Amino acid sequence: MTMAASHSYRIWPKDPAAHLFEVRVTVTQPDPDGQVFAMPAWIPGSYMIRDYAKHVVAVRAESDGRDVAVEKLDKSRWRTAETDRELTFTLEIFAHDESVRGAHLDAGHAFFNGTCVFPAVVGQEEVACHVDIAAPDTPFGKGWRVATSMRRNTAAEYDFGGYTASDYAELIDHPVEIGRLSIGEFEVHGIPHAIAIRGKTRVDMARLCHDLQTVCEHHMAFLGAPGDLDRYLFLLNAPGAGYGGLEHRWSSSLICGRDNLPARGDAGVSDEYRVFLGLVSHEYFHLWNVKRMKPAAFTPYDLSRETHTGLLWVYEGITSYYDDLALVRSGMITVESYLELLGQIVTRVIRGSGRRRQSVEESSFDAWTKFYKQDANATNAIVSYYAKGALIALCLDLKLRNETEGRLSLDDMMKEAWKRWGESREGMPEDGFEGLCTDVSGADLEDFFNATVRGTGELPLESLLSSHGVDYRLRRSTGGKDKGGKPSGGNNLPAVWLGASLGTRAGKPVFLSVNNDGPAEQAGVSPGDELVALDGLRIDIEGCEARTRRYRPGDISDLTVFRGDELISMRMKWAEAPTDTCYLVLNEEVDDTVQSRRGDWLGQ
Numbered sequence: 001m002t003m004a005a006s007h008s009y010r011i012w013p014k015d016p017a018a019h020l021f022e023v024r025v026t027v028t029q030p031d032p033d034g035q036v037f038a039m040p041a042w043i044p045g046s047y048m049i050r051d052y053a054k055h056v057v058a059v060r061a062e063s064d065g066r067d068v069a070v071e072k073l074d075k076s077r078w079r080t081a082e083t084d085r086e087l088t089f090t091l092e093i094f095a096h097d098e099s100v101r102g103a104h105l106d107a108g109h110a111f112f113n114g115t116c117v118f119p120a121v122v123g124q125e126e127v128a129c130h131v132d133i134a135a136p137d138t139p140f141g142k143g144w145r146v147a148t149s150m151r152r153n154t155a156a157e158y159d160f161g162g163y164t165a166s167d168y169a170e171l172i173d174h175p176v177e178i179g180r181l182s183i184g185e186f187e188v189h190g191i192p193h194a195i196a197i198r199g200k201t202r203v204d205m206a207r208l209c210h211d212l213q214t215v216c217e218h219h220m221a222f223l224g225a226p227g228d229l230d231r232y233l234f235l236l237n238a239p240g241a242g243y244g245g246l247e248h249r250w251s252s253s254l255i256c257g258r259d260n261l262p263a264r265g266d267a268g269v270s271d272e273y274r275v276f277l278g279l280v281s282h283e284y285f286h287l288w289n290v291k292r293m294k295p296a297a298f299t300p301y302d303l304s305r306e307t308h309t310g311l312l313w314v315y316e317g318i319t320s321y322y323d324d325l326a327l328v329r330s331g332m333i334t335v336e337s338y339l340e341l342l343g344q345i346v347t348r349v350i351r352g353s354g355r356r357r358q359s360v361e362e363s364s365f366d367a368w369t370k371f372y373k374q375d376a377n378a379t380n381a382i383v384s385y386y387a388k389g390a391l392i393a394l395c396l397d398l399k400l401r402n403e404t405e406g407r408l409s410l411d412d413m414m415k416e417a418w419k420r421w422g423e424s425r426e427g428m429p430e431d432g433f434e435g436l437c438t439d440v441s442g443a444d445l446e447d448f449f450n451a452t453v454r455g456t457g458e459l460p461l462e463s464l465l466s467s468h469g470v471d472y473r474l475r476r477s478t479g480g481k482d483k484g485g486k487p488s489g490g491n492n493l494p495a496v497w498l499g500a501s502l503g504t505r506a507g508k509p510v511f512l513s514v515n516n517d518g519p520a521e522q523a524g525v526s527p528g529d530e531l532v533a534l535d536g537l538r539i540d541i542e543g544c545e546a547r548t549r550r551y552r553p554g555d556i557s558d559l560t561v562f563r564g565d566e567l568i569s570m571r572m573k574w575a576e577a578p579t580d581t582c583y584l585v586l587n588e589e590v591d592d593t594v595q596s597r598r599g600d601w602l603g604q
């Protein structure tokens with residue numbers, strides 16, 4: 001069979017009120033034995049089976065003006081009857097998922113990822129795609145513009161019309177936002193960049209573009225512009241509240257609360273804006289680390305089923321390390337502000353006893369069914385390859401700086417890795433990153449990687465940070481809102497803890513998770529129990545935190561819960577609260593060598 005010149009896709013917001021897109025694929029040379037069409041089961045960057053075909057509500061096929069029979073093969077695939085003529089396959093797709101991984105359509109806007117709406121023409125995935133993004137019928141779509149990194153063909157800038165993608169993998173790597181958008185543009189090393197925002201933000205666009213440019217320029221100076229990066233677009237959905245991001249080769253989709261963005265006249269970087277800049281930095285760094293340099297297991301992606309790799313800690317952990325580090329190195333935030341963020345990550349890791357059960361390599365491998373499908377036991381059973389992965393990256397960076405007397409760092413490993421697997425687009429083998437670090441540094445890192453990546457012991461954070469003039473301190477938590485990163489600020493810290501986390505369900509306090517061997521578990525509390533009373537007094541979450549301060553280790557309390565509709569009383573023995581909250585402090589007493597090493601690390 002000869003390859004067709006291109007496939008034609010057309011997507012049309014057919015019925016915004018019913019959240020229905022109509023998608024048509026026209027194939028000029030279909031498989032004469034019957035053409036198979038397949039919807040992806042997952043989207044690269046989000047490692048969970050989502051079965052996008054489940055949102056397809058109707059399909060039909062036609063050729064030469066006549067209907068062609070369609071057979072459903074399995075959950076994600078269809079096969080048309082035999083035809084050797086041009087074939088058009090039409091789908092109607094329900095789109096009501098506002099996340100960065102989904103597709104959404106209503107009277108106010110349209111957003112989609114290609115994975116949610118475009119079926120692959122099986123066997124012809126390498127063929128180029130023409131894409132027509134059609135405007136909705138009136139009265140919908142007034143003032144709507146189109147923002148996507150997909151290459152324009154006949155479409156005018158930010159408009160409906162013709163676009164192109166070089167193959168199916170590229171087609172589904174360009175999310176599209178359609179609606180009333182605020183658009184800001186800037187350049188990074190001569191490459192045009194833009195941000196398209198949906199939502200009534202009243203943002204200071206000039207400042208936002210300036211700040212994004214600063215962060216992007218920093219990353220670009222680090223690893224250099226990939227040869228195929230001729231444009232980049234941030235798509236930002238800014239609702240009342242929310243958080244999320246997903247990386248692509250020429251763009252990223254972001255969600256953040258509208259009031260986290262700077263207003264005109266705002267000075268400084270608020271905690272919320274710092275989180276947003278960290279998100280931008282993270283997704284942008286991915287354009288190198290995972291979108292171009294990626295595990296061999298993802299080369300190419302098999303979107304029909306889970307694809308396991310033990311390397312997600314490299315791709316998400318190292319990216320999580322560099323996202324905040326870029327903010328301090330580029331001068332967006334102070335060293336103290338950076339150390340606060342780092343202290344929060346340490347706190348997140350050491351609060352979960354799951355780090356003693358699961359290694360980051362296992363967490364990466366099982367992301368599909370564990371990290372992405374967390375249950376009430378997650379804190380006891382799993383570790384985040386993001387958070388612990390970032391701390392392994394930190395330890396590796398500081399260790400390399402120590403062992404080579406400042407000659408080499410993680411930066412050099414990343415540059416070399418980019419040369420080896422990024423520029424070449426060859427997949428990184430499972431042992432590739434560790435081998436590269438050993439090769440390039442000449443250091444013996446086997447024990448380090450065995451202990452940190454495959455092991456479940458504590459990381460050597462205290463000594464490595466101390467060798468870079470940063471003191472590692474632990475304290476007890478002040479309560480549920482305490483994320484760590486700061487000293488207690490003179491707060492009277494509770495001496496005891498429940499060993500459980502509380503949340504609300506229908507306005508009532510419930511146990512969300514229960515820590516292994518903690519007082520609540522030993523008393524018999526189960527996740528899902530509704531907390532009714534403590535020592536005979538009705539209690540809510542704030543009340544529980546306030547009351548906790550009145551107990552000492554060894555005190556006994558009566559705990560009353562509802563499990564379902566059954567009232568249960570139990571006796572609980574309070575235990576000493578753990579020192580599970582970290583904050584980091586600059587040591588001003590260090591000698592010049594340590595000070596310059598710290599300066600090199602933090603880019604000061």
Ligand SMILES: [Zn+2]
Pocket residue numbers: 282286315316319
């Ligand atoms: Zn990421």
